Amino acid sequence: MTDQLSASVNQPTNEAAVHGAVHAARIEQQPVKLEAVYRLEEQDSNIPTQIVLKCEDAFLVADTRGDLPGTRREIGLFWHGTRYLRSCNLFIEGRAPVLLSYQVSTRGDACLIEATNAPFTTMQGQHIEQGAIHVRRELTLHPDEMEQQVTLTNYSMRPISIVVALKVGSNFYDLFEVRGARRKDRGIQEPPELSPNRMILRYHGLDHVLRETRLTFNLSASEVYADRLFWQIELVPHQPVALQVNIQMYETDVQPSVAPIIPLHPETAARDRAQPHVQTDDPIFNQLLARCMSDVQMLATHTPQGLYPYAGIPWFACPFGRDALITCLEYLPLFPELTRGTLAFLAAHQGTTVDLFTNEEPGKILHECRTGEMANCREIPFIPYYGTVDATPLFLILCAHYIRWTNDLTFLRLHWDNVLAAAHWMTDYGDRDGDGFIEYQRSDERGLGNQGWKDAGDAISYSSGALAIAPIALCEVQGYAFAAYEALSYLSARLDKVEQAQAWLALAEQVRENFVHDFWWEQEQTFYLALDGKKNPCDVVSSNAGQCLWTGIVPPEKATLVVQRLMRADMYSGWGIRTLAMGTPRYNPLSYHNGSVWPHDTALIGAGFARYGHKEQAAQLLRDLYDASRYFEAMRLPELYCGFSRQDGYGPTRYPVACSPQAWAAGAPMLLLHSLLGWEPDVEHNTLLLHQPMLPDWLSSVEVQGIRIGECTVHMRFIRIGTKTEVVLDPGNEVNVRLI
Numbered sequence: 011m012t013d014q015l016s017a018s019v020n021q022p023t024n025e026a027a028v029h030g031a032v033h034a035a036r037i038e039q040q041p042v043k044l045e046a047v048y049r050l051e052e053q054d055s056n057i058p059t060q061i062v063l064k065c066e067d068a069f070l071v072a073d074t075r076g077d078l079p080g081t082r083r084e085i086g087l088f089w090h091g092t093r094y095l096r097s098c099n100l101f102i103e104g105r106a107p108v109l110l111s112y113q114v115s116t117r118g119d120a121c122l123i124e125a126t127n128a129p130f131t132t133m134q135g136q137h138i139e140q141g142a143i144h145v146r147r148e149l150t151l152h153p154d155e156m157e158q159q160v161t162l163t164n165y166s167m168r169p170i171s172i173v174v175a176l177k178v179g180s181n182f183y184d185l186f187e188v189r190g191a192r193r194k195d196r197g198i199q200e201p202p203e204l205s206p207n208r209m210i211l212r213y214h215g216l217d218h219v220l221r222e223t224r225l226t227f228n229l230s231a232s233e234v235y236a237d238r239l240f241w242q243i244e245l246v247p248h249q250p251v252a253l254q255v256n257i258q259m260y261e262t263d264v265q266p267s268v269a270p271i272i273p274l275h276p277e278t279a280a281r282d283r284a285q286p287h288v289q290t291d292d293p294i295f296n297q298l299l300a301r302c303m304s305d306v307q308m309l310a311t312h313t314p315q316g317l318y319p320y321a322g323i324p325w326f327a328c329p330f331g332r333d334a335l336i337t338c339l340e341y342l343p344l345f346p347e348l349t350r351g352t353l354a355f356l357a358a359h360q361g362t363t364v365d366l367f368t369n370e371e372p373g374k375i376l377h378e379c380r381t382g383e384m385a386n387c388r389e390i391p392f393i394p395y396y397g398t399v400d401a402t403p404l405f406l407i408l409c410a411h412y413i414r415w416t417n418d419l420t421f422l423r424l425h426w427d428n429v430l431a432a433a434h435w436m437t438d439y440g441d442r443d444g445d446g447f448i449e450y451q452r453s454d455e456r457g458l459g460n461q462g463w464k465d466a467g468d469a470i471s472y473s474s475g476a477l478a479i480a481p482i483a484l485c486e487v488q489g490y491a492f493a494a495y496e497a498l499s500y501l502s503a504r505l506d507k508v509e510q511a512q513a514w515l516a517l518a519e520q521v522r523e524n525f526v527h528d529f530w531w532e533q534e535q536t537f538y539l540a541l542d543g544k545k546n547p548c549d550v551v552s553s554n555a556g557q558c559l560w561t562g563i564v565p566p567e568k569a570t571l572v573v574q575r576l577m578r579a580d581m582y583s584g585w586g587i588r589t590l591a592m593g594t595p596r597y598n599p600l601s602y603h604n605g606s607v608w609p610h611d612t613a614l615i616g617a618g619f620a621r622y623g624h625k626e627q628a629a630q631l632l633r634d635l636y637d638a639s640r641y642f643e644a645m646r647l648p649e650l651y652c653g654f655s656r657q658d659g660y661g662p663t664r665y666p667v668a669c670s671p672q673a674w675a676a677g678a679p680m681l682l683l684h685s686l687l688g689w690e691p692d693v694e695h696n697t698l699l700l701h702q703p704m705l706p707d708w709l710s711s712v713e714v715q716g717i718r719i720g721e722c723t724v725h726m727r728f729i730r731i732g733t734k735t736e737v738v739l740d741p742g743n744e745v746n747v748r749l750i
Contacts, residue, residue, distance in 0.1 A: 044233050044240040047133070048104035050177050059643055060085075061112060062323050062671065064308050065119040066153040067381075068259065071324050074112050076100070076123045076147045076158075083188055084324040084667075087156060087223075089259040091328065091382025093183045094223045097237075098257070100147065100160060101175040103130040103138075107145045114644070118308030118671075123147040132171055142166040143245065158255040164245035173232075174241045174253060180223050182213035184384040189325060193389065202237075206230035209239070217386035220262045228254040286344045286716035286723075288683065290709050295636055298679055301645045305676035306341055306348070315358050316351020321378075322649055322669030329379045329394075331356060331401030332463060333674050335408050336610060340677030342411055343689060343717050349412045350421065356405055357428040361396050361435070366453040369397040369461075373435030375405045377461075390456070397457045398465075399450035400487050402432050402440065403494035410497030413504060417693040417720040422501060433498050433514075436491060442481055446524045447541065448491050449481035462487060463611075464554070464589065468596060469603040470540055473549045475595030478542045485537045486554045488525045489561030492518050496562070522563050535571040537564075551581060551591035553611050559618025569622040576615065577627055584656025585638045586612035586631060599653035599663075606665060608650045609635055613678035620685035629706035632682040638662050639679075647675045687712065687728060693720045697746040703737060705730040719745045 060082075063070040068089045072078055077099040078085045087095035100107060107125035114121045125145040131137045146161040164170050187193060195216060203210040207230050211223040231239040243251055288299055310317045313329075320326070321333040334356075338349040361374035368391050369377075379394035391397070409429060413422055422429075440448040450461040458465050462484045470478040495518035502511035529537045531547070537555040538547040556576050558564050564572060576582065580592040586607040590597050599605045616631035634656075639645040641661030649672035652663035688701030698719055705712060705728055712728040722744035729736050739747055 044173055044175070044242075045235055045238065048101065048173060048175055048240070050099070050101050050104060050175055050238060061114060061121050061123075061149075063114070063119055063121060063149065063151045064320075064323060064327070065151040066311055067327075068151055068153060068156070069323050069327050070149065070151055070156065072149070074123070075106060075109050075125060076112075076121070076149055077106065083190075086188070087257065087259070088185065088324070088327065089154060090261065091185050091380050091385060092221060092261075093180065093185070093188055094221070094259045095156075095178070095180050095257060096183075097177055097179045098158070098255075099177040100145075101177065102127050102143065102145070102162075103132070103172055104175070105130065107147075108140060116304050118304060119152075120148070120150040123149070127172075133173075134171060136170065138166070138170060142170065143172070154260070155256065155258040158257065160253045160255075161250050162243065162245060162253070163250045164247050167247060169247065170245045172243055172245060174243055175238055176255070177238045178209060178211075178225065179237045180211045180213075182211075182215075182221055182223075182383075184382045185325070185327075185380075186382075186384050186390055191384070191390075193384070197383070204234045204236070206232075206234060209234070215383040215386070217383050218263065219383065219386065222258075222260040224256075224258040224260060226256045226258075228252070286714070286718065288344070288680075289713045289715075291711045292709055294640070295709070298636055298639050298645045299683075301639070302676050302680050303344070305646065305671040306337065306345065306673060309671060309673045309676075310348055313351065313355050315354035317348050318352050318355050319348060319673040321674075322672035325667075325669055326378075326672075328381070329355065329376070331376045331378070332398055332404060335375075335401060335404040336614070337673040337677050338408055339404075339411060340610075340613070340674065340681040342408075342415055343684060343691075344680065346412065346416055346718065349408060350416075350418070353405070353409055353412060353421075353425065356401075357425050359394055360428055360431060365396075367391050367456070368393060368395050369453050369457050371396065371435060371439045373402065373431035373433070374439065375401040375432060377401060377458075391454065395457065397450075397452065397461050399440065399448060399461045399484070400463065400490050402435050403448070403487070403490035405432050406494040406497045406501075407490065410500050413501060414691045414693055415719065419504060422504065426505065429498070429501060433494075436494065440491070445545075446521060447483040447528075448487050449483045449543075451481040451543075462554075464603040466601075466603045468601075470548055471550060471594075471596050471604075472546075473595070478540060478548050479544070481543045482548075483541045484554060485525075485529050485539060486557035486561070488521060488529065489558040489563040492521045492525070492563040493561040495521060522565075525563055526565060526568070530568065534575060536575040537572070550594050550596075551575065553581070553587045553589045553608075553615060556587060556615030556618055557611070559622060560614045561618075562621065564618075564622070566622060569618075570624070573619055573622070573624045573627055579655070583607055583653050584634065585651065585653075585662045586634050587615050588653040600665070602650070602665075605653040606650045607653050607662070608675070609638075609647045609678035610674035613681040616682045617685040620682075620688070623702070625686055625702070625704045628682060628685055629704065632679060632686065633706060633708065635679050635682070642670070646670055647678060648672060649675050683712070687714075689717075691719050695746070696720065696722060696744075697748055698724055700737060700747065700749045703728055703735050703749070705735045 061072045070087050071084050078097045086093040105128045110124040112123045126141050127143040129140045144163040148159045150157045197215040200212040207227050209225040213221045232242045233240040309320045311320050319334050319337045321330040334352045338352050342349050356375050361370040374396045376394040377398035378392050380392040384390050385393045442449050459467050460469050495514045498514040499511045531538050539550050539552045540548040590604045597605045616628040620628040639647050648668040648670040650665050650668050654663050688703045690699040715725050717724050724743050724745040725740035727738040
């Protein structure tokens with residue numbers, strides 16, 4: 011059977027093949043083999059629109075018909091870092107159904123696809139027009155299985171005999187193989203175990219783990235082959251027939267990576283329904299905010315320590331340190347449970363020893379944690395991997411933010427040793443040469459060469475275009491370190507450790523002084539991207555300098571200069587801030603980190619703008635992301651998009667392999683909106699401070715319900731009157747609100 015693509019659902023060649031095979035069989039008076047008649051040719055699905063579902067560690071990437079065609083490498087059903095199903099494609103009379111519509115549930119774990127038949131002629135010579143049969147395809151994902159139900163309804167006036175087929179297969183590729191990694195050896199894949207009601211695909215990995223994809227069917231197949239099944243079905247008018255397929259993923263000898271899912275108690279469900287939310291007078295913008303919340307809830311995964319936001323689908327559906335920490339900062343006022351679970355998970359996996367292969371060091375916070383055959387066999391270092399220079403200070407920053415909002419001192423005391431271990435990593439391991447700056451250098455060639463958020467191999471360079479020589483001190487990481495030391499001062503004070511609080515604050519001020527002295531680039535009125543091992547500057551204008559504003563390390567007189575520099579045309583694309591300035595030798599708007607636009611990066615920069623009082627510019631960045639979202643499916647902001655300048659009447663250019671959904675991209679509008687409203691919790695005095703709240707000129711009102719300060723809630727409304735924004739408080743507020 012051929013697997014080549016057919017150009018159209020209406021190609022006559024397949025119909026001619028059906029009649030030819032049937033005619034030959036009649037002459038020879040032998041049964042017609044369905045496999046010989048129906049070619050099951052896949053259609054080209056090389057289009058950006060796709061269906062993405064996730065439930066705990068399982069996720070599905072399918073085309074909009076619900077099929078898993080071989081034209082795109084990320085397509086498949088995945089679990090624990092392995093692709094358990096490579097194809098599961100539906101055919102009616104040898105052709106893919108004609109798509110009518112599809113919808114993904116708000117929870118992101120199920121979808122409904124409506125389709126109909128392409129025109130065909132049955133084996134009995136009956137011609138059936140398109141639209142005679144309704145095809146309802148429902149996919150529901152569970153933590154370790156997927157249910158698929160195909161309901162066929164004949165809306166013509168006479169019975170129709172049809173052949174329905176599923177083309178099924180799996181190669182059990184590790185996700186890194188799906189991404190393109192080549193392996194010297196692989197395990198053993200057994201021939202499928204077949205019966206009319208069951209198909210089992212088995213793979214014995216090099217890690218001595220047996221992996222199985224078990225498919226069961228409610229209707230007995232008429233014919234079964236190694237990669238396809240056929241059902242001969244009689245459709246009586248207006249009487250639906252349902253084909254139910256259960257796909258279970260199974261593996262042996264592996265410790266479960268997530269806690270068992272426990273059904274919600276009614277009180278818990280009621281609490282979840284009552285989560286804080288934000289509503290504006292712009293109904294389209296409200297759809298973006300709803301997408302922000304539904305995506306983070308979809309990516310939030312149960313672990314033994316609590317909820318943890320996986321970074322993104324398909325390439326980063328696992329715990330990442332940096333990504334999760336920034337995601338939690340974006341959502342903290344609305345979803346504090348996510349922050350608690352994330353901090354607890356990272357504390358439980360904090361580094362305790364020195365391991366060059368994984369870049370582990372005592373106190374260090376992990377970069378990513380993978381499962382799957384290649385991880386089990388140590389073919390990759392992500393088991394977990396600690397090659398990130400910024401997750402550790404971000405851990406401390408997020409911890410302080412969490413305490414400021416929740417006053418959860420019990421949690422702080424429980425994890426105080428983790429806090430101190432992270433602090434000591436910064437001073438003992440992070441500062442490799444004792445100059446007061448945090449640097450990174452790869453400890454094993456199989457690890458990442460660049461270990462900041464721009465971790466592509468070509469991301470850090472000089473103005474000549476040459477790549478920077480490690481060890482490398484990134485500018486934004488020094489800002490993170492400054493904010494982390496301030497966080498340590500606050501956390502120490504909350505536990506009445508006065509001397510420690512003063513010492514950490516003094517260290518923060520020292521870092522600020524050294525940073526401004528060594529990183530300020532007078533010629534460009536911004537900060538150098540980085541310093542290399544010899545303290546030579548990476549003299550290119552980049553978005554990293556903008557993230558320094560968010561941390562507070564920048565003196566006010568220089569903050570305005572940085573804002574102005576980033577909003578110049580070579581950095582500001584009209585869709586957000588470019589990662590690298592136009593005109594730089596390595597600038598490429600189609601690259602990963604050298605000229606593209608990342609929503610989370612733009613949001614952090616915008617939060618920095620707002621922190622220093624430049625809220626008009628922050629509001630413009632929010633508008634840019636809002637406008638960009640309207641050009642993406644379901645208003646879902648992707649991981650990144652290309653950095654071409656905005657052109658009237660057209661949207662941003664897609665980056666071809668961007669993750670979507672991506673957790674920190676989803677939260678970007680939330681962070682910018684919170685920054686414009688100026689929220690600062692003072693939980694010790696049961697007060698929410700509002701720093702010069704401002705609504706952009708395209709919003710007239712924003713209503714915030716259920717925000718918690720400690721154990722109390724606040725309900726308030728922001729109303730723009732002319733150029734001023736006023737705050738109206740609900741009489742039942744339990745929190746003091748003060749404008750400053």
